[in-house]
Amino acid sequence: MNRVQSPIIPIIGQLIRENSGTISLGQGVVFYPPPQEAIEKISQFLNHPANHQYKSVRGIDPLLKQIVTKLQEDNQININNNRSIVVTAGSNMAFMNAILAITNAGDEIILNTPYYFNHEMAITMASCHPILVKTDDNYQLCLDKIKAAITPRTRAIVTISPNNPTGVVYSESSLKEVNQLCQEKGIYHISDEAYEYFTYDGIKHFSPASIIDSDSYTISLYSLSKAYGFASWRIGYMVIPNHLLEAVKKIQDTILICPPVISQYAALGALTVGKNYYKKYIGEIDKVRNIFINHLQPLQDICTLVPSQGAFYFFLRINTDMKDFELVKKLIETYNIAVLPGETFGIKKGCYLRIAYGALQQETATIGIERLVQGLKHLINPV
Incomplete structure (x- = not known):
């Protein structure tokens, strides 16, 4: 068990609790309830x-x-x-x-x-x-x-x-x-x-x-x-x-x-x-996805956005020498926006962030992505 990594979600969850008002783009859940x-x-x-x-x-x-x-x-x-x-x-x-x-x-x-x-x-x-x-x-x-x-x-x-x-x-x-x-x-x-x-x-x-x-x-x-x-x-x-x-x-x-x-x-x-339930909500998630794409695409000097057409995640490569967990911590503590570090997904070289957008509706999603963009602009020195 000592060789098993600690789950990252509870660690980020504790940081969110310690920084009131943080919007989470961390855990992969949807915004809607069961039928x-x-x-x-x-x-x-x-x-x-x-x-x-x-x-x-x-x-x-x-x-x-x-x-x-x-x-x-x-x-x-x-x-x-x-x-x-x-x-x-x-x-x-x-x-x-x-x-x-x-x-x-x-x-x-x-x-x-x-x-x-x-x-x-x-x-x-x-x-x-x-x-x-x-x-x-x-x-x-x-x-x-x-x-x-x-x-x-x-x-x-x-x-x-x-x-x-x-x-x-x-x-x-x-x-x-x-x-x-x-x-x-x-x-x-x-x-x-x-x-x-x-x-x-x-x-x-x-x-x-x-x-x-x-x-x-x-x-x-x-x-x-x-x-x-x-x-x-x-x-x-x-x-x-x-x-x-x-x-x-x-x-x-x-x-x-x-x-x-x-x-x-x-x-x-x-x-x-069946399909009659989740289809309408997936359309709403797609709208949030497009909001995120529109905000992230102009940041080409800061991060690389790979096209993704499934689930509700983006995996960003950040152009920095900063460690990804260090960046995640600063984003939470300074900009009240939470994402997950790429190292927990097996990427040990470079700085990567996973962004999850399924839990948010459009208004909160817009506020969240604006915070993330602002944080990345202020914390990263473009290569």
Whole structure:
């Protein structure tokens, strides 16, 4: 555990509390609540006393059936005799389940940098080794570098699309190449799709598990936290090859026994509403995204803004010798605006900041980005 990095969100949260009035562009959450249909399902949960007892490790049957329909309609993934669905306490738990199920101590998992910090933490907790592979200047996958990183100890390649922390969306062709590589090498493709619905400018999300005959080596992770405003309800799910089901059930039964049943009922209500709920809010988030782009583009002498068409993040390269955490601290203490340092996402050279814009509506977002721009102008000496 001493080798596992400390989660950055609580650290930044403490700085925010110490500096009253700070606007947070740090944590990746949305501004809107769950649908009313999710709340109404809770009364159905309460009407059955047996719901207060332990339920299936995999999840309750009505929710599993609804997820099957969702996967077919939204992801073109068919749940056949070779695949299983497991409901989890968020997709972070799904990732932990996957790592524990497929590895022995000392095995390797390939992460593309910048990575999602909880992935790196989970791999280290499992006494495995994260193998870091650089993406290109636009944070897109580099297949040749991924190939070169594979060793006899490699167990999986992880992709996140739309991406956290960069906001980029990987192309269908590049995801297919990674998936084919995993098939050829006899390793797993772990596809984290927590931000599947957050795409802009006509960009479409692609699920690798929709590839024909990929069911024996593709692991797909999903979350309700983002699209349905479900962050604290802790509900996600994973689609896994059947041969991993017994291992995942052992892990989940040990850590959790079963996903919170009250949250599963709420999830059932949310998925029943489906696209009709989150689409209107994603349009609002896109407006905030454009506000941020318009304010950041003129700062080309201070920072590099890579085009991103997914999730609700920008990953800025700042033209300074200042350490990124030092810059983050000054932005909070002097300008009351909070972002996350790039080092927590595996970028050790240079100064990078992750900006999250999903939690803000337009008025607050405008104030927040103006503070950030002012802070960067005053704190950075342009190269």
